[in-house]
Each structure stands twice: as structure tokens, then as C-alpha cells.
Amino acid sequence: MSDVISHKCPNCDGPLLFDPENQVFHCEYCLSKFSEPEIVDHHFSEQEDNLKETKEHMFNLYHCPSCGGEVVTDETTAATFCYYCHNPVVLSDRVAGDFLPNAMLPFKVSKKEAQEVFLEWASKKKFIPKNFFNADQIEKMTGVYFPYWNVDAKLKGSTVAKATKIDVWRSGDTEHTRTRTYDLIRKGYVSFHSLTKNALAKNTKQKMIECVQPFPVEEAQMFNTQFLSGFQAEKRDIEFTELEAEVKKELNDYTGSVLMSDTAFYTTITNQRTKSRIIEQSNQYLLLPLWIITYQDRRQNKTFYYAMNGVTSKVGGVLPIKKSRLFTVSGLIGAVVTGIFIAGGYLFL
Structure with missing residues (x-):
């Protein structure tokens, strides 16, 4: 099994999430908020243990440190969620050694803001299926590095x-x-x-x-x-x-x-x-x-x-196009244009 990292709240040990909008880390359980230096200081020793050299593994199978459930990933996944307890986990061997990034650009756009921008963008497009931007579909929006x-x-x-x-x-x-x-x-x-x-x-x-x-x-x-x-x-x-x-x-x-x-x-x-x-x-x-x-x-x-x-x-x-709606509108436009030509013909006669 490979090592994983699950960042915990220093106050209640709940899962810690990064908030792009406010550029802080927050806990959804006790509502605590922490700056990056505070989290770095708290987890310094833990990071030193977890950031080790990359090793080759036959199976992409990990243990969730929160619930013990098994998390199966493909070979390029570096961070994901536990399928059982939904806590975020970081696969430390994927971001260590030769695969340690030189730098990263943290999210600044929150999921709520991203969803609003998406809805505004999609609403301006014509002939797309309604379920493309319904609530279930929007909820699937995923932040990926x-x-x-x-x-x-x-x-x-x-x-x-x-x-x-x-x-x-x-x-x-x-x-x-x-x-x-x-x-x-x-x-x-x-x-x-x-x-x-x-x-x-x-x-x-x-x-x-x-x-x-x-x-x-x-x-x-x-x-x-x-x-x-x-x-x-x-x-x-x-x-x-x-x-x-x-x-x-x-x-x-x-x-x-x-x-x-x-x-x-x-x-x-x-x-x-x-x-x-x-x-x-x-x-x-x-x-x-x-x-x-x-x-x-x-x-x-x-x-x-x-x-x-x-x-x-x-x-x-x-964007996907709903062809039935496109054909209906095209048919209506065609009928109107034909009507104009016919009317014009009668007037001409």
C-alpha cells in the first residue's frame, strides 16, 4: 500500500479544505479557518515524513487514513476523494521525489463562482439540451490541478x-x-x-x-x-x-x-x-x-x-446541440421565408 495524506483540522481533526475565494483553509465541521503559515507550521513534521522518494507499485490501491477504506486510482491521480467517507486524500508518492512540482497555482475561483459563470455562459448558447446545465449536471463540476x-x-x-x-x-x-x-x-x-x-x-x-x-x-x-x-x-x-x-x-x-x-x-x-x-x-x-x-x-x-x-x-x-430543437427552429424559419416569397409572388402578380 502507498502512503496518503489527509489534511486534518488542528481543532477537531475534521477534513481540511482550501477555499479559493478567501485564500484560506477551512473546516466544514467546526468552521475554523487557518492561513497557509498556520497549517504549514502545524503539519511540518507530518509533511517531512510523507514527502518521500517515489516508489513503483504494482497496484494503484490506497488506504484512506480517515476511515480505512480502499481507494483505487489510475496511475496519474495525485489527489482525490475517498469513495466511502468522501474525505479528501493526497497520494503523497505521486507528488514526491522526481514528481514533486516546482510550483503550483492555487485556485482563486470558488466552485460557487465557477458554477455561476458556467450557467451564464451556457444560457447564452442556443439549441443545447436542458439537462446539460441542470442542478445535477452543475454539481458534477470538479476542480482539478x-x-x-x-x-x-x-x-x-x-x-x-x-x-x-x-x-x-x-x-x-x-x-x-x-x-x-x-x-x-x-x-x-x-x-x-x-x-x-x-x-x-x-x-x-x-x-x-x-x-x-x-x-x-x-x-x-x-x-x-x-x-x-x-x-x-x-x-x-x-x-x-x-x-x-x-x-x-x-x-x-x-x-x-x-x-x-x-x-x-x-x-x-x-x-x-x-x-x-x-x-x-x-x-x-x-x-x-x-x-x-x-x-x-x-x-x-x-x-x-x-x-x-x-x-x-x-x-x-x-456544447452539445439538441438537433430536434435546431430542426424545429430551422423549419419555422424556412416556413416564414417561404411565406414571404409566396406573398411577394402574389403581390408581384
Whole structure:
């Protein structure tokens, strides 16, 4: 069995949860509230014992420290809830050793606020099933810390391209065109801050999650397991070496676009080629917060995903469409348009 952490209230030993709205930890039983330094001091010795080197285990089976029930997880889960007593638990071996995050960005958007934003967003959309945003569906909204690699880099680059400047003017009845061609050469140093890359292979809806970026990573704090209480969390299963070539290409392309950012004077730019060399690079493993809702549309046999940035409230996702309602409205519009044409025809006759 692997070790787990369940943060307890110093006063009553009840489960301790993190409140994003007020940035404090609270107990739902005795209603006590604690700041981060207070919790850190209280659990310092306990954390020292629990944050140990990562070990390989054959089974993803854990014992809940509150009720003794068995918690079964997949291999990337780092924080979850006990299925029996519903207390939050942190799987310490998933956030220790090589898998200890360099930093994390705690939730600032509470679940209540996230639900309100979701309802406002969904209510503006047309032709969606009513049960997509009913009470049961909204209650399924889950706060999840997802793993990301965050890259800061400084590069030295150069880019070359062909450019044209076309001028057109008239002189009497004659139109004149002048085309000038240029060889463009740009060199310089470029700094890149916060290139964020997904570090979870099973995150199949990465485009949806990318649309809620950017995250204010400059506000990230030192990793602390207390912030995981009350939320779910995932452990990375993509190492930076797997992303290195992709990151290098993105940094090179970005360097080229920056060096050519002052070329509005030209009519066309072609055959651009950029070379860059990374002078400094910092790769950090971060946990970033997202509110997630999944919806299973049985008629279409398709799963729809909704995500919200847990700090900025920026939303993204694809909504299911109730085709019967869409067809009804389309039919009504078609009938109205047909009626107008018929009426117009009679008037014309």
C-alpha cells in the first residue's frame, strides 16, 4: 500500500479544505479557518515524513487514513476523494521525489463562482439540451490541478526573407505600378516567458484546455499539499525530453515572428528562414487549476467537455446541440421565408 495524506483540522481533526475565494483553509465541521503559515507550521513534521522518494507499485490501491477504506486510482491521480467517507486524500508518492512540482497555482475561483459563470455562459448558447446545465449536471463540476511544463527561455536568433513594396498611382488615364524587392535580414536577442505545455498523456481534450490559457504563472507559489485538499490532481506522465523538439521549434518560430514584427511597411514577405540558439532555458513542472465538466450525450454517443481557468475564469468548451430543437427552429424559419416569397409572388402578380 502507498502512503496518503489527509489534511486534518488542528481543532477537531475534521477534513481540511482550501477555499479559493478567501485564500484560506477551512473546516466544514467546526468552521475554523487557518492561513497557509498556520497549517504549514502545524503539519511540518507530518509533511517531512510523507514527502518521500517515489516508489513503483504494482497496484494503484490506497488506504484512506480517515476511515480505512480502499481507494483505487489510475496511475496519474495525485489527489482525490475517498469513495466511502468522501474525505479528501493526497497520494503523497505521486507528488514526491522526481514528481514533486516546482510550483503550483492555487485556485482563486470558488466552485460557487465557477458554477455561476458556467450557467451564464451556457444560457447564452442556443439549441443545447436542458439537462446539460441542470442542478445535477452543475454539481458534477470538479476542480482539478493539471500537470504542465512551463518554459522560460532567452534566444539569440537571425532571420532572412524576401520582401516586396508595391505602389500604385494614376496619372491622367494611366495607372502606374512600381514594385520594389528587398532582402530582409534581422538579428537580435529574444526572451520568452511562460511557454506552457501539457504534461498529461490522457488529456485528450488539450485544445479545449489550451483555450482557457494563459495562466498567471508569475503568481505561482511553492508547492504545498494543503492546496490540493478538496480538489483532484493529476501527476505528469509526459517528461520534458518528449517535448523538447516541439518546444525548440515553437521558440524558433516565435523568435522569427518577433524579429520580423516591424515589417508592416512591406506589401509581401516570403521565403522567411529563421535560425536561433537557446542561451538560457528554465523548465519547471507546475500544477495549474481548472474547473471541469464532462457531459455524456447518449443520443450522439459522444462526450462533451467544458473547462474554466481556476484563476482568471476564462472558459472554453464544446456544447452539445439538441438537433430536434435546431430542426424545429430551422423549419419555422424556412416556413416564414417561404411565406414571404409566396406573398411577394402574389403581390408581384
